[in-house]
Amino acid sequence: MSTPDSPHDLPTFADIEDAARHIAAACIVTPLLESAVINARVGGRVLVKAEGLQRTGSFKMRGAYNRMRLLSADELARGVVAYSSGNHGQAVAATARLLGTTATVVMPADAPRTKADKTRALGAEVVFYDRQRDDRVAIGRRLAEERGLTMVPPFENRFVMAGAGTVALETVRQAEAMGASIDVLIACCSGGGLAAGCGLVMRALVPHGEMFAAEPVGFDDTARSLAAGHRVSNAPGAISICDSVLAPTPGELTFEINREHLTGALSVTDDEVIEAMRTAFRDLGLVAEPGGSVALAAVLAGRLPLEGRTVAVTLSGSNIDLASALRWMGA
Amino acid sequence: MSTPDSPHDLPTFADIEDAARHIAAACIVTPLLESAVINARVGGRVLVKAEGLQRTGSFKMRGAYNRMRLLSADELARGVVAYSSGNHGQAVAATARLLGTTATVVMPADAPRTKADKTRALGAEVVFYDRQRDDRVAIGRRLAEERGLTMVPPFENRFVMAGAGTVALETVRQAEAMGASIDVLIACCSGGGLAAGCGLVMRALVPHGEMFAAEPVGFDDTARSLAAGHRVSNAPGAISICDSVLAPTPGELTFEINREHLTGALSVTDDEVIEAMRTAFRDLGLVAEPGGSVALAAVLAGRLPLEGRTVAVTLSGSNIDLASALRWMGA
Numbered sequence: 001m002s003t004p005d006s007p008h009d010l011p012t013f014a015d016i017e018d019a020a021r022h023i024a025a026a027c028i029v030t031p032l033l034e035s036a037v038i039n040a041r042v043g044g045r046v047l048v049k050a051e052g053l054q055r056t057g058s059f060k061m062r063g064a065y066n067r068m069r070l071l072s073a074d075e076l077a078r079g080v081v082a083y084s085s086g087n088h089g090q091a092v093a094a095t096a097r098l099l100g101t102t103a104t105v106v107m108p109a110d111a112p113r114t115k116a117d118k119t120r121a122l123g124a125e126v127v128f129y130d131r132q133r134d135d136r137v138a139i140g141r142r143l144a145e146e147r148g149l150t151m152v153p154p155f156e157n158r159f160v161m162a163g164a165g166t167v168a169l170e171t172v173r174q175a176e177a178m179g180a181s182i183d184v185l186i187a188c189c190s191g192g193g194l195a196a197g198c199g200l201v202m203r204a205l206v207p208h209g210e211m212f213a214a215e216p217v218g219f220d221d222t223a224r225s226l227a228a229g230h231r232v233s234n235a236p237g238a239i240s241i242c243d244s245v246l247a248p249t250p251g252e253l254t255f256e257i258n259r260e261h262l263t264g265a266l267s268v269t270d271d272e273v274i275e276a277m278r279t280a281f282r283d284l285g286l287v288a289e290p291g292g293s294v295a296l297a298a299v300l301a302g303r304l305p306l307e308g309r310t311v312a313v314t315l316s317g318s319n320i321d322l323a324s325a326l327r328w329m330g331a
Numbered sequence: 332m333s334t335p336d337s338p339h340d341l342p343t344f345a346d347i348e349d350a351a352r353h354i355a356a357a358c359i360v361t362p363l364l365e366s367a368v369i370n371a372r373v374g375g376r377v378l379v380k381a382e383g384l385q386r387t388g389s390f391k392m393r394g395a396y397n398r399m400r401l402l403s404a405d406e407l408a409r410g411v412v413a414y415s416s417g418n419h420g421q422a423v424a425a426t427a428r429l430l431g432t433t434a435t436v437v438m439p440a441d442a443p444r445t446k447a448d449k450t451r452a453l454g455a456e457v458v459f460y461d462r463q464r465d466d467r468v469a470i471g472r473r474l475a476e477e478r479g480l481t482m483v484p485p486f487e488n489r490f491v492m493a494g495a496g497t498v499a500l501e502t503v504r505q506a507e508a509m510g511a512s513i514d515v516l517i518a519c520c521s522g523g524g525l526a527a528g529c530g531l532v533m534r535a536l537v538p539h540g541e542m543f544a545a546e547p548v549g550f551d552d553t554a555r556s557l558a559a560g561h562r563v564s565n566a567p568g569a570i571s572i573c574d575s576v577l578a579p580t581p582g583e584l585t586f587e588i589n590r591e592h593l594t595g596a597l598s599v600t601d602d603e604v605i606e607a608m609r610t611a612f613r614d615l616g617l618v619a620e621p622g623g624s625v626a627l628a629a630v631l632a633g634r635l636p637l638e639g640r641t642v643a644v645t646l647s648g649s650n651i652d653l654a655s656a657l658r659w660m661g662a
C-alpha cells in the first residue's frame with residue numbers, strides 16, 4: 001500500500017494540483033515579477049517567481065507542509081526530524097508549529113547563521129553536523145529511530161516534490177494572466193525536487209516548452225548525471241557560496257523524473273550568481289540568497305538564447321546573512 | 332467644469348475604486364506579507380504592503396498612470412513633465428512609454444543615482460535642480476509652458492491621489508482574505524498623497540480603524556500642521572537619508588483630506604529607518620528604500636501600542652543605490 005512515506009512513489013501532475021489546494025492553508029501565492037530593465041538587457045521577457053517572499057523565505061514551505069499535513073495523530077504526538085541546508089529546516093519548523101508538533105533539524109555547522117537562528121526561533125531543536133565529514137542522512141535516521149520521530153525528507157518524497165511543483169503551477173497560471181506564455185522554465189536545482197515538480201507541470205501544461213535545472217559550477221551533478229544516463233556525484237572539495245544547493249548527488253526519485261522531463265541543466269559561477277543577486281536587489285526589489293539565484297544567473301549570463309522568448313525562473317529563497325550579502329554584493 | 336487638471340478637486344472613495352479598475356492595465360497587485368518573527372517582536376500582527384515590488388519600484392506608478400490615462404490625444408502628442416524626488420519620475424517615465432508619449436522629469440541633483448538612471452533608461456529626459464536653492468515646482472511649470480507639456484503632479488491632483496489610494500483598497504481586501512481585520516494603517520508620508528488616498532479608503536471600509544502618517548524627524552510637517560490646524564513647513568537645514576519623503580510642506584489638497592482623516596502622524600529617526608530596512612531585508616526578503624520604510628520603522632520603534640492588534644504598513648519603495656544600502660545597513 002502507498003503511504004506518505006513510501007520510498008518509491010513518484011508524484012503525478014494530479015498530486016501537484018492536489019497539493020496546491022492543501023498548501024493554501026499555510027503558504028502564500030508568491031508574485032511573478034518582471035522588470036523592464038531586465039527584459040531590455042536579455043532581449044526577451046523574464047518572469048521571476050519570487051519564492052523568497054514565501055513563508056519562511058523559500059519554496060521549501062510548500063513541500064514540507066504538503067508532506068506534514070498527512071502526519072497521523074500518533075506521528076504528530078511524537079514529532080518530526082529533517083536534515084536540511086537550512087531552508088527545508090525552517091519550513092519543517094514552521095509547519096511543526098502550525099500543526100502543533102515538534103521538530104528537530106539537522107543542519108550543517110557552516111549554514112548561514114540566519115537559517116539556524118530562524119529555525120530555532122520557530123521552536124525547533126537544531127543539531128549541527130560537519131558538511132565535509134558527517135552523513136546528514138544517517139544522523140537524521142538515527143535521531144528518527146532513537147526518538148521515534150518521523151523523517152520529513154527535503155526532496156525524496158512524493159508529497160514533498162508535489163508541493164514543490166506548485167511553484168510551476170502558479171507560475172504558468174500567473175504568466176497566462178499576464179498575457180505571457182512560457183517558452184522556458186528554469187528551476188534552481190540541488191537534490192532536484194523543485195526541478196522534478198516543475199518538470200511535471202511543464203509536461204502537463206506547456207508540453208512544447210523547455211525545462212532546465214540550474215546548478216553551481218562544481219555542483220553540476222544533475223548536468224553530469226543527465227550526460228552519463230545515471231546518477232553521478234560531485235567531486236569532493238568543490239566550494240561555492242550557494243549553500244542551499246550543494247547536495248552531492250541527485251535524488252533517486254527526483255532523477256527518475258528529471259531524466260525524462262529536463263531539456264538540460266545549466267551551470268553558473270559564483271560571480272554570475274552575485275550579479276544575479278545584485279540584479280534582483282536593484283531591478284526587482286528582492287533579496288535573493290546565492291543558491292536561490294542560480295536560475296536567474298543562468299539567464300543573465302546568457303546560457304540560453306532568449307531573443308523574443310519568455311523565460312520563467314525560480315528565485316527560490318531569500319535567507320542570507322546580511323553581512324554576507326553586503327560582502328558579496330559590495331565586492 | 333471638472334477636468335483631470337482641476338486644481339481644487341478632491342478624490343472620493345468612488346474615484347479610488349474607479350482607479351483600481353483602470354490601473355490594472357499597468358500596475359500589479361503587490362503582495363501583503365507578514366513575518367512570524369516580526370509579529371513575535373511587536374506582540375501584534377504586522378501586515379506589510381510590499382509596494383517596492385510595484386512596477387518601477389514604488390507605489391507612484393498607481394497615481395501616475397491613473398492621471399495620465401486621461402491625457403487627450405493632443406496632450407499625448409506634446410508630452411508631459413513632472414517634478415519628483417525620483418520615484419514619481421520613474422512612474423511618469425514608464426507610463427509615458429506605455430502610452431506612447433514623452434516625459435521630462437525634474438529631479439534633485441542629489442537623488443540616488445539609481446533613480447535618475449532608471450528614469451533615463453525608461454526613455455525620459457532628466458533635468459536636475461538644487462534641492463536647497465531651486466524651486467522645483469517653478470522649474471516644472473516653466474518647462475510645461477515653454478514646451479507645451481502637461482504637468483503630472485506628484486500628489487496635488489484628484490486622480491494621482493485616487494491612484495495612491497488603491498494601495499489601501501488592496502490592503503484591506505487582502506487582509507480580509509488572510510482572515511485579518513486591520514486596526515491601524517500607517518502610510519509613509521511626504522506631500523501626503525498616499526496618506527490621503529489611504530485615509531479615504533479607511534474611512535469608507537474600516538471606519539473605526541486608526542489611520543496614521545509616518546514621517547522622518549525634521550520633516551514632520553504633517554504632524555506639526557495637524558497640531559497647528561493649518562499647513563506649516565519644515566525648518567530649513569534638516570537632513571535625513573529618507574530622500575523620497577522630504578517635501579517641505581503638506582499639499583493643499585492632501586492636507587484638506589489628511590486633517591480630517593488622520594488619527595495622527597508619527598516621526599522616526601534615520602537609525603529607526605535603518606533598522607526597518609534591515610528587518611525588511613532579513614525577515615521579509617524585501618529591499619526597502621529609506622523613505623519607504625518610515626511606516627515600518629514607526630511600528631518597530633514602538634510608536635503605537637500594538638499588543639493584540641493588527642497593523643498594516645506601506646513599504647512604499649525599493650529604489651536605493653546598492654552602495655548606500657550597504658553603507659547604511661552594514662553600519
